[in-house]
Amino acid sequence: MNSNASCIAIIEDEAPIRRFLRASLGAEGFRIVEAVTANDGLRVITQERPDLVLLDLGLPDGDGVAIIHNVRQWSTLPIIVLSARGDEKNKIIALDAGADDYLAKPFGVGELLARIRVALRHAARINQDGPEQSSFQTGAMRVDFVSRQVFISDEEVKLTKIEFDLLAILARNAGKVLTHRFLLKEVWGPHSVDEPHYVRVFMGNLRKKLEATPSRPEYLLTEQGVGYRLKGD
Amino acid sequence: MEMSSNNKSREVSLREPNPRPPTDPVCKDVEMSLRERIAEPAWPANERLLVCVGPSPTSARVVRAAKRLSDRIDAEWIALHVETLRALRMSESDRQRLHQHLRLAESLGAEIIQISGEHLATELIEYAGSRNVTKIVVGKTDPHFHRQLFGRSLVERLVRDSGNIDIFVVCGVDEPVMVEPPSRSRRLRLSTWLGTLLLLGAATLVALVFNAVGFTEANLVMIYLLAVVFVAARFGALQSAVTSFAAVLLFNVLFTTPYYQVTVHDTQYLFTFSVMLVVGLLASMLTVRVRYQAEVARRNERRMEALYRLSRRLIAISDRRQLVDEVERTVAEVFDVHAVVFLPDEDRRIRPIIGHPATFAAGASECAAAQWVFDHNQMAGTGTNTQPGTTALYVPMATPNGVIGVLAVQAEGGQTQLSPDVQQLLDTYATQIAFAIERDQLARQSQQAELQIETEKMRSSLLSAVSHDLRTPLAAIAGAGSSLAQAFESLAPHTRAELLETICDESDRLSRLVENLLHMTRLSGGRIDVNRQWQPVDEVIGSALNRMGPQLHDHPINIDVPDDLPLGQFDDVLIEQLLVNLLDNAVKYSDEASPIEIRAEPLLSRIAIEVSDRGRGLIEGDQQRVFDMFYRGADAKPDRRGTGLGLAICKAIVTAHGGTIQATNRPGGGTIVCFELPYEGSPPKLDIEEAE
Numbered sequence: 001m002n003s004n005a006s007c008i009a010i011i012e013d014e015a016p017i018r019r020f021l022r023a024s025l026g027a028e029g030f031r032i033v034e035a036v037t038a039n040d041g042l043r044v045i046t047q048e049r050p051d052l053v054l055l056d057l058g059l060p061d062g063d064g065v066a067i068i069h070n071v072r073q074w075s076t077l078p079i080i081v082l083s084a085r086g087d088e089k090n091k092i093i094a095l096d097a098g099a100d101d102y103l104a105k106p107f108g109v110g111e112l113l114a115r116i117r118v119a120l121r122h123a124a125r126i127n128q129d130g131p132e133q134s135s136f137q138t139g140a141m142r143v144d145f146v147s148r149q150v151f152i153s154d155e156e157v158k159l160t161k162i163e164f165d166l167l168a169i170l171a172r173n174a175g176k177v178l179t180h181r182f183l184l185k186e187v188w189g190p191h192s193v194d195e196p197h198y199v200r201v202f203m204g205n206l207r208k209k210l211e212a213t214p215s216r217p218e219y220l221l222t223e224q225g226v227g228y229r230l231k232g233d
Numbered sequence: 234m235e236m237s238s239n240n241k242s243r244e245v246s247l248r249e250p251n252p253r254p255p256t257d258p259v260c261k262d263v264e265m266s267l268r269e270r271i272a273e274p275a276w277p278a279n280e281r282l283l284v285c286v287g288p289s290p291t292s293a294r295v296v297r298a299a300k301r302l303s304d305r306i307d308a309e310w311i312a313l314h315v316e317t318l319r320a321l322r323m324s325e326s327d328r329q330r331l332h333q334h335l336r337l338a339e340s341l342g343a344e345i346i347q348i349s350g351e352h353l354a355t356e357l358i359e360y361a362g363s364r365n366v367t368k369i370v371v372g373k374t375d376p377h378f379h380r381q382l383f384g385r386s387l388v389e390r391l392v393r394d395s396g397n398i399d400i401f402v403v404c405g406v407d408e409p410v411m412v413e414p415p416s417r418s419r420r421l422r423l424s425t426w427l428g429t430l431l432l433l434g435a436a437t438l439v440a441l442v443f444n445a446v447g448f449t450e451a452n453l454v455m456i457y458l459l460a461v462v463f464v465a466a467r468f469g470a471l472q473s474a475v476t477s478f479a480a481v482l483l484f485n486v487l488f489t490t491p492y493y494q495v496t497v498h499d500t501q502y503l504f505t506f507s508v509m510l511v512v513g514l515l516a517s518m519l520t521v522r523v524r525y526q527a528e529v530a531r532r533n534e535r536r537m538e539a540l541y542r543l544s545r546r547l548i549a550i551s552d553r554r555q556l557v558d559e560v561e562r563t564v565a566e567v568f569d570v571h572a573v574v575f576l577p578d579e580d581r582r583i584r585p586i587i588g589h590p591a592t593f594a595a596g597a598s599e600c601a602a603a604q605w606v607f608d609h610n611q612m613a614g615t616g617t618n619t620q621p622g623t624t625a626l627y628v629p630m631a632t633p634n635g636v637i638g639v640l641a642v643q644a645e646g647g648q649t650q651l652s653p654d655v656q657q658l659l660d661t662y663a664t665q666i667a668f669a670i671e672r673d674q675l676a677r678q679s680q681q682a683e684l685q686i687e688t689e690k691m692r693s694s695l696l697s698a699v700s701h702d703l704r705t706p707l708a709a710i711a712g713a714g715s716s717l718a719q720a721f722e723s724l725a726p727h728t729r730a731e732l733l734e735t736i737c738d739e740s741d742r743l744s745r746l747v748e749n750l751l752h753m754t755r756l757s758g759g760r761i762d763v764n765r766q767w768q769p770v771d772e773v774i775g776s777a778l779n780r781m782g783p784q785l786h787d788h789p790i791n792i793d794v795p796d797d798l799p800l801g802q803f804d805d806v807l808i809e810q811l812l813v814n815l816l817d818n819a820v821k822y823s824d825e826a827s828p829i830e831i832r833a834e835p836l837l838s839r840i841a842i843e844v845s846d847r848g849r850g851l852i853e854g855d856q857q858r859v860f861d862m863f864y865r866g867a868d869a870k871p872d873r874r875g876t877g878l879g880l881a882i883c884k885a886i887v888t889a890h891g892g893t894i895q896a897t898n899r900p901g902g903g904t905i906v907c908f909e910l911p912y913e914g915s916p917p918k919l920d921i922e923e924a925e
Contacts, residue, residue, distance in 0.1 A: 088806060106744050108737075197767040197800065197916065204769040208796065215771040215778075215792040215831070222776040225806040 006120060007031040009050035011041035011067070012082065013060055017105075021054065024109045025116075038062030045071060052119055055099070057083045057090055065090075065097050072098035076126060078119035082107075088225035095179045095226070102177065102226070118175030118232045136171040138231060141210065141219055143171045150210070157209050162187060166202050167210075167230075170220070175232025177223050203228055280308035283366040284338070285357055285387075287314065288327035291403075292334045295372035298403045300341040302370060311364065312338035315356045316349040346538070350531060354390035361398055363535050365566065370401045425468040429476055436460035437483055444488060453488055454505060457481075461509055465517035473513035481506040529654075536658055539567040540665060547669035556673060560666050561591075564642060568655065571625075574666070575603045575639040583607055583639060593625055593643055602627050603639045610636050612656065628659050630667035637667040637674075691862070695753070698877070702746055706739035713739075745817075749878045752810060753862075756885040763807065763889050767800045767916040770833045770840060776805075777812035785816070786825060793832040801840045802912035807886045814879040815844040815906050823848030823903065838911055839892065845905040850898040859896050860884040883908070 008030045012018050022032050033048045035041040038059045045053060045067075053071070057064040068079055078100045083091050091102050100122070101115050125133065136143045140153045148164050150157050159167065165187045170178060180196040188198060203222075207214040221229045284299035286292050296312060303310040312335060323331070339345050350356035361369055371388060391400050440453045457480035465473035484505075543563045550556050557574045564572035571591035575583045583603045586594040593599050602620045606613050606627040613619035614626040625643035629636050640663045713732040721729070771794045778790060812831075819829045823846040832843040851859060862881040880896070887894040887908045894908035 106740065200766075200768045200772065201800070204772060207771070207775075213792065215774045215794050216790065217775050217779075221779065222772050224773070224776045224809045 005029050005031050006051040007033060007048060008116070009033050009035065009041070009044050009048060009053045011035045011038070011044070011053065011059070011064075012056040013037065013058075014056075017056075017082075020109075021112075024112070028113060030116075038064070038067055041067055042070060045077075051077070051123070052116060053077065053079045055079055055081050057081050057087075057094060065094055068094060068097045068099050076123070078123045080115055080119060091226050092179055092181070095177065096181055100176055114175070114232075121232075122173065122176060133172065136174060138174060138219060143167060145172075152210060159206070159209065163202060163206055163209070166199075167206055170228060170230035174230045177227055177229045179227040181227075183227065199228075280306050280368060281364065281366045282306075282308050282310035282368050282370060283357070283361050283364070284310060284312050284343070284370040285315070285353070285372075286312045286331070286334050286338060287372075288323055288331040288334075289372070290330065291372045292331075293337060295370060295403045296334055296338045296341070296343075299370040299401075300338075300343070302368070302401065303342075306368075308368070310343050311366070312343040312345050313357065313360060314347045315353050316347060317351060317353060317356075348531075348534065348538070351527070354387055354394060356531070357391065358394050358396075358398070359531060360535065361395075363532075363567075366398060368399045368401055369395065370403060372403045425472055429464050429468055429472045432460050432464055433476060433479055433483070436480070437487065440484075440488065450488060454484065454509075457484060458509060458512060461513040462516040465513050466520045470514060470517035470521070473517045474510065477506070477510040477513040480509060533654070533658065536567050539563060540658075540662055543662075544665050544669070547666070548672075551673060551676065553670070553673055556670060560640075560669075564640070564659075564662060568642065568659070570642040570644050572643075573625075573641045574630075575600075575607070575641060576670070577607060577638065581607070591641075591643065594641070599623055599625060599641070603641060606639045607636050612660065614641075616653075616656065626656065626659070628656075628663040630663040630670065632664070632667045632671050634671065637670050640666065694862070695750075699746075699750060703743070706743040706746075709739040710736050710743075748810075749814075749882060752882050753878050753885075756882060756889070764804045765802050765890070766805070767802055767912075768805055770794060770798055770801050770842065773803075773805050773808050774812060774831055774833070774842075777809045777816060780809065780813055781816050781820075784820060785829075786820070788820060788823075788826060789828045791828055791830045793830065795833070795835070798833055798840070799835055800912075800916040801910050802916075803890055803910050807889070808910070811883045811886045811908070812842075812844070814883050818879055818906075819844060819846035819848070819904075822846065836909065838913070839909045840912070841907060841909045843905055843907040845899050845903055847899070847901075847903040850902060850904050851896060853898075856896050856898075860894070880906075 008025055010018055010021050010025075010032060012021070012034075013036050018034055022034070025032055033044050033050060035044040038061050041053075041055070041059075044050070055064050055067060064081060068081075071077065071079065079098065081091070081094045081099045081102045082105060083094070083102055084105055087104075091104075095102065100119050103112055103115060132145075134144070134146050136145070142151045142154075144150070145168060148168075150159060150164070150167060166183065169183065169186050180199050183199045184195065203220060204214075207217050207220050211217045211220060219231045221231055223229055280303075282299055282303045284296060286296060299310055299312075302308075314331065314335060335345050335347075346360070348356060348360060350359075357369060357371075360366075369391060371391060373388060388400070388402055436456050436459070440456045443453060443456065461473055461476050461480060464476040543560070546559060546563075547556060550559060553576075557576070560574055561572045564570065571593070573586065573589060573591045573594040575586070575594075577583055583600055585597060585600045589595065602613055602623045602625075605620065606629050610629045610631050611619065612626070612628050614623045615621055616626055625641045628640045628642070630638045630640050640659065642659060713735040717724070717729065717732050724732070771792075774792065774794065778785070816829065823829070827847040829847075830843070830845045832845075834841045834843075860880050860883070862878060883906075884894050887910070890910050892908060892910045894906065896904060896906045899905045
């Protein structure tokens with residue numbers, strides 16, 4: 001195994017799930033460390049210093065969210081939570097507590113790998129002390145953060161200030177899910193956190209302006225009940 | 234129809250300053266008092282009207298006039314027929330006419346009552362008193378035209394004896410006109426004395442005649458005796474005593490020697506006198522007693538009639554609060570008491586009732602008495618042997634199944650005790666009320682039991698449907714998995730790929746089934762949290778399409794959502810599931826590559842969303858049934874299985890949002906499912922800023 005390979009910590013109490021995660025992630029070249037309980041998980045994180053954590057929210061001996069709070073006090077290491085489908089409330093709590101993304105069980109390996117790649121890429125960018133990202137490109141969309149312009153197939157699309165702010169933050173976190181609350185706070189400020197429809201309406205505007213078929217978006221994806229995600233690569 | 238034309242042509246305002254002059258002398262007097270009364274303020278509330286109905290043809294007119302009056306003053310009205318001795322001997326045609334009149338009154342909205350009694354006027358007033366009647370309407374034609382000796386008409390009698398009740402007389406021209414009662418007591422006394430005098434005079438005259446004819450003294454005494462008895466029966470004890478005295482005097486003066494002088498020669502006359510006196514007293518006492526008993530019988534009849542009415546009313550009431558209120562009201566009215574119904578709570582304890590109009594219900598000692606009665610199924614309280622110190626009488630309400638509650642009555646106006654026969658009657662009432670309350674309890678229990686049975690039935694059909702649909706994909710996965718496990722090396726690569734694909738696909742199917750089942754359990758539990766928020770419709774359509782993903786295969790999707798569609802108010806997770814279910818159906822029941830359309834349209838305070846396909850469409854008549862649980866289209870593709878829960882879940886979601894959903898056949902082939910989501914108010918305003 002390549003010792004430069006990224007290390008992923010799996011904190012999950014169900015053995016079959018650990019088995020297939022181990023198998024598929026191992027095949028992708030990741031180094032795996034495992035923990036079965038929350039306490040074990042904290043120990044593994046502090047000792048092994050993984051590059052990414054896969055955390056199951058339904059651990060028997062503890063609250064996954066508590067682990068997130070704990071880790072976030074001293075590290076920005078990416079955390080992806082594994083949750084049950086339909087459990088939107090807990091997903092939002094985890095994301096607002098500092099998790100980077102989520103996966104709803106049952107999930108496929110393809111989705112998992114995509115999210116892991118996005119999370120690692122973001123982490124790398126944050127950790128580098130290099131210049132800030134000046135532009136972002138995905139498919140036919142190109143966002144220029146410096147000049148505050150967006151181009152679809154090289155044609156500029158006019159956006160209002162707030163629309164661009166919204167798009168920018170999604171682009172800087174491309175591939176990651178951002179909750180309504182997070183977007184409200186970042187774009188409108190902390191005093192607007194109780195008006196989720198603001199985000200929805202402006203996202204609707206963005207979709208109308210940027211998407212070929214607004215009702216079937218290609219880039220600006222909706223995570224129902226949780227928030228939005230700009231499609232990464 | 235006949236009635237309405239009558240109403241229209243004869244509608245005259247009661248407040249007319251100059252009513253049409255009546256043609257009748259009685260009414261002329263009355264007209265004067267009416268003019269004085271015009272200045273009176275409006276009729277008070279809580280009026281109740283009583284109209285006397287008889288076989289005479291004018292009764293129909295009287296009934297209609299009473300109806301008009303009751304409409305005008307917004308009062309309940311009662312049509313009463315008093316069956317006197319005379320009425321029992323009515324001719325057939327009279328009887329039929331009477332029934333017609335009663336039916337007419339009933340059809341106009343009156344309560345029909347028939348009672349029996351001796352004197353029409355007395356019975357009328359009695360009954361009116363017992364029902365808190367405020368106005369009586371009668372016709373001027375007295376149905377009993379055979380008059381008593383003293384020629385007083387029904388109207389005058391009513392007017393004299395009615396006390397606080399207004400008397401309305403329907404004159405020739407149909408307008409009930411009110412009659413002023415003259416001052417009462419003086420006339421009463423005066424008339425009895427006048428009557429006494431007259432009777433005495435008549436008796437004397439007769440005696441004189443007989444004397445002239447040659448009757449013996451004994452027979453003359455008989456005549457006077459007759460007079461005394463008559464006076465006692467009609468006018469009272471005092472009058473009869475005076476008559477006795479006067480009779481003896483007269484007899485002495487006129488018929489014994491020495492004539493025209495008051496002398497008592499024969500001590501026998503003393504004997505005659507005392508006998509007459511005693512007879513007079515006895516006669517009056519007897520009459521009083523008979524009257525009293527008749528009175529009691531009448532009162533009991535009325536109370537039983539009230540009980541019968543109460544029972545009938547109670548059968549129609551199914552709300553327990555209303556039941557209790559109705560009972561308390563009726564008992565208070567019939568017995569002239571304060572009435573409270575005590576019902577136990579779950580641990581069979583009687584608690585004080587705070588805030589009841591009958592204030593004694595809040596007292597702790599009263600409550601203790603009620604508890605004792607409840608526990609021992611025996612009457613207690615004032616007037617009984619148990620706990621006579623309390624201020625009310627406590628009657629247990631019991632059925633053969635046990636004691637349901639306690640009826641407490643407190644006599645009004647200082648009279649603290651209720652007589653034994655009233656206690657008896659209250660007991661009867663209490664039993665009836667207990668039956669009514671028990672019936673209500675049993676009805677509710679039976680409803681709950683039915684609900685439980687329904688839930689059980691649903692659970693078992695769910696179980697049987699689910700076990701099949703769960704086992705099938707599991708079987709496929711188990712089979713494919715074990716084949717790969719056992720024979721991996723010997724399987725060709727494309728076979729391996731197929732088996733693996735099977736495992737993935739069947740897992741997907743299983744996953745969706747579990748999803749649906751979870752939704753269904755949550756929704757049929759009834760306690761769904763519908764998190765309604767303002768959001769754009771196109772967003773939830775987009776995410777539903779995204780979730781369907783590869784399942785949409787090559788079906789082209791046409792989306793028709795207007796740009797200016799207002800925000801909807803709904804739970805995004807639930808509506809996304811709804812759309813996924815509809816899209817799943819569209820894929821299941823239509824051919825590959827056939828187009829699927831999604832449309833949205835704004836309507837008045839709701840948004841309509843429609844999903845349509847070009848598949849086989851619905852079987853005629855199934856438009857409603859498709860939303861039933863476990864319904865599956867008869868011609869579903871055999872390899873596209875499903876529990877038939879999809880549309881049932883859609884309907885439950887839409888209903889939870891207060892909307893409607895329906896499925897119709899698309900003209901040109903295919904199915905359209907359309908649902909409407911209502912919204913309240915308008916979305917909160919946003920701060921719109923300028924474009925850069």
